[in-house]
Structure formats: structure tokens, C-alpha cells
Amino acid sequence: MPLSLNVRAVIVSLIFLVAFIGLWHLGTLPDEAKKAYADPAYAALMGGATPAKSGIPSPGMVWHTAVTNLSNPFYNNGPNDKGVGLQLGYSLGRVLIGFFLAILIGVPLGFVIGMSPLMRKALNPYIQIMKPISPLAWMPLALYTIKDASFSSIFVIFISSIWPILINTAHGVSSVRQDWLNVARTLEVNPIRTAFRVILPAAAPTILTGMRISMGIAWLVIVAAEMLVGGTGIGYYVWNAWNNLDLSNVIFAIFVIGAVGMLLDMILGVVAKLVTYQE
């Protein structure tokens, strides 16, 4: 009996995974020749470590780092030694605050732009010029005016995630079917009720798409922002590991960032499914 597409896809996925880890493992095997010629004094200077330690870590070493870190993710031994869970918490907190601020401003403003052709034309030049600015370019200005690294990161998240929300909300609102608006008009429904009972549910799938894009961008940006301002967060965790030349922690953090990003997208995917309607 032929296997179902899903089963076959899982098998192919696993083959890729094994191949990737195998190649990685082969590529990071200790180099016998180098080991022989290594200067013992240099080796001692490096803390008596094996030469492989300063190279790209092997999958086993990263696995070991992951197990160690995840078995105690929330320890706090001072500014430069916090558990990965704690650092993720800081990053997630900033992303969520910035993201919800962007929703708070972006959705109502998007409504106004979507409903009023005048406002759309008037605000379009500003949106077009603000949208392509790298969010990190705001960082110096944010640090100078806000004078707080954490709030500056939140601001940067806010400014990077507001545009997709704003633009998608405006698009969703302006393309609500005229028929549905006419139904509301013939029923003498007041504008507030029309906004919440007709336009919002009609535009919700488009708005959620904007939120998903925003969340993706926010999660990309937070790592860079935290590398820049330092202190706490998963971005700082990566940078701190790099400063300690602890590459297996860097690689571990990369996987964690990917996994959390995927999780955030999945959560918004579930919400999007709830508000999606079939015509």
C-alpha cells in the first residue's frame, strides 16, 4: 500500500535532518594533523582545551550545551550570566509590548485610512517614506529621547511592526464588500456598530495577515536591537556567547530563536483561522 503524502514528507524530512547532522558532524571532527602540530604553550593559553573547541562545535557539543541550558533555563548569576529562558522572557516581553502597541495604534489608524479616501491620500506619502526605514536606524534617536535601553527596544519593535498592521488594516477596511455596507445602511445601523459588527469581521482575515507579518519582523528585529543595546534578551545572549567565543551557545541560541519565531507564527496562525470566513 502506498504511504500517505504526510508520511512520505516526514520520511524525506528526516533524511534531510540526518544528512545535515551527519555532514555537520563529519565537518567538525577533530583534525588529527593540526592536533599534532599544535603548540602546547598555545594550547595551555587557551585553557588546555582541545583544538576542536575553538573551531565550529560538533552537533554533539551543541546538543550537550542545549541540554545543560534547558535543564536550568531560569538561573540568574548576575548581568552576564542569565539562563536562556530568562533572556527569552525579556525578548518576548519587549516584542509583545511593542507589538500590542502597534496593534493599538495601527488598527484604528488603518480603519481611518481605509474609510477615508482623503486621509489615505494625505497620509500615504508619510507611510511610504517611513515604511522602508530600517527599524534599527531609529535606535540612536530612541536612546537619546527615551534614555532607556529597554524602552528604546520596545519603540523599535513598535515602529517596525506598525506598518504591515496599518497597511493591511487599511486595505482590508477599504475592500469590504459594498453589499455588506449597504445591508448595514438599509438597516440604519450606526457607524460604530457598523465598524464593529460588519467592517471589523469582514477585514479581520486581512488584518491578521498584517499582524503575522508584523510579528515575524518584530522577532527578526528584536535580536538585532538587543545585540545593539545589550543588557538583557536573547540577542544579547547571542552577542555575549560570541564575546566568550562560545560558539556552541551561539548555535544553540540560533535554534532557540528559530523555534520561538515559529511558535509565535503558529499562534497567530491559529487566531487567523478563527477569524477566517469562507464565502
Added chain:
Amino acid sequence: MSQPFLKVEGLKKVFPGVEGGAGVTVFEDIHFGFEKGEFVCIIGHSGCGKSTILNVLAGLDSASAGNVFMNGREVSGPSLDRGVVFQSHALMPWLTVNQNVAFAVTSRWPEWSRERVHAQCSKYLELVGLGHALNKKPHQLSGGMKQRVGIARAFAIEPKMLLMDEPFGALDALTRGVIQDELVRICSATQQTVFMITHDVDEAILLADKIVLMSNGPQAKIAEIVENPLARPRMRAIIHHEPDFYPLRNHLVDFLVTRSKRIAEGHLPDDYDPMHPPLVRPVAADEPRVAAVG
């Protein structure tokens, strides 16, 4: 002379021309009226402005000139007094059948309790034969069922006048027949005043007491108003055996095929008065007679 229930006076619509060019007058000098409880159909070719007239009556569109009065009061903007059945059913796909009707009912009577709203929705959905589909989403329904929900929604707010823009245009002939029968039944039970656009001559004969014939656009006019000589209740199964059926049907088809075009070319009767379009009552064994002008 007392005012009719609905009165249309000198209605005119000009659509703006492209890039500042001269506008196009779709129709002008439209005068007609009808009484409470009457079922009126308007027939004409595409582009004569039927839909625009209906939208003006609904308050969704505004005329370039002229007025509409209902019950002696001028129509300006949409109102719960005029229920609209849209051609594309216009159900909200994120609401269930019951919620779609409830949205209209709570808009009409915001003070009603949940139970009362539900009772009203069920009553009208059962009237159109959808009592079993209350909790279905529109996409789970066939085209005919969706249109029935649209009709139930319009009836449920108990409007003084019902406006229908080709409600059965997108349905197959069998489904259309079934829903027409339901509409006949509901309208005679509720004494509903209806103004309906149709392309279907047989539909107009079955449903309408008065049929407004429009000449081709642009500058469309009301060519004449035909009184249906077939008495209510008209039954689809036997209506075509009535002696007056074919004279009426032939009169309407002749109009659509030849006369609507000739009138648009300027061949109007000498005594044509747009304020009082000729009232015609085609009957058997006789040429169409011009009846007393209302």
C-alpha cells in the same frame, strides 16, 4: 386626488462623463406611483437604470433631480421602513443564518430580548422553509437557500415596502419557481408592498399587480404601466391556462423585443405625457386597451 402610498416625481439620473466630458442621462422624467399592498415589477433592458431607480427608492443612491415620497414623506437616505433584498444575497459569511437575520432584527428593535429576537428570526426563517438551517454558515447553503435567507432577513424587519433587485437572477429555473411560489404565499399572507426588478416576463406575470415598462437607455422613460388582468391568487401551475395569460405575455415580450428600442429612437405616441404614462390592461380577444389614466 389622494396621494399614492409611494410616489416618484420627475426622477432623473445623470452619470458624470469620463474626464470632464458631458454626463450621460440614464433616465429622466420618471413619474409613477403605487398603493399599499401592491406588488410592482419593473422591466427593461440592461442600462435603462432600473437598479438606480431601486437604489434611489432604497435611499442608497441619490437622484440628480426629482423626488420620492413614501406615505407622504420624502425619501432621503436608507430607512428600516424599506427592506432590501440584494441580487447577490449579501449575507455576511462570518455569521450563521440565524445571526444574519438577527443582525437585522436587533437593528430594527434594539430593545428586544434575546428570546424575542430569536423567535422573530425563527418565524421568518421557517416561513421561507429554512427552519432546519438556523446554525449553518452561508457557504454551507445552496444559492437558492442563501437568497431565501436574504428574503427572510428583509421580511423579518417588517418593512412598509420591500425592494428586490433581481432576487432570482442567479438561480436555476427550478429553484426560482419554488421560491417564487413561496414569495407569492408570504406576500399574500403579509399584504407586503413590493417593488421588484426582473428580467423574466413570466416572473412578472406571476408576481406583479402592476408592471412598469422602461424604454432602453440612455434617456430611458417609462413607456407604459401594464395592469395585470389576472386576479390574485395567481398559481404557477395553472396561470398559463388563463385566457388573459398569453395576451399579457405577448404584450410584454413585444415590448421588450421591439417597442422598447423604437421608443428609445423617439417613436413615442403623440399624446405621451411623462407625468402620466399610459396605463394598459392587455386582455384576451381584444387589442390592448388604454385604460383610464391613474
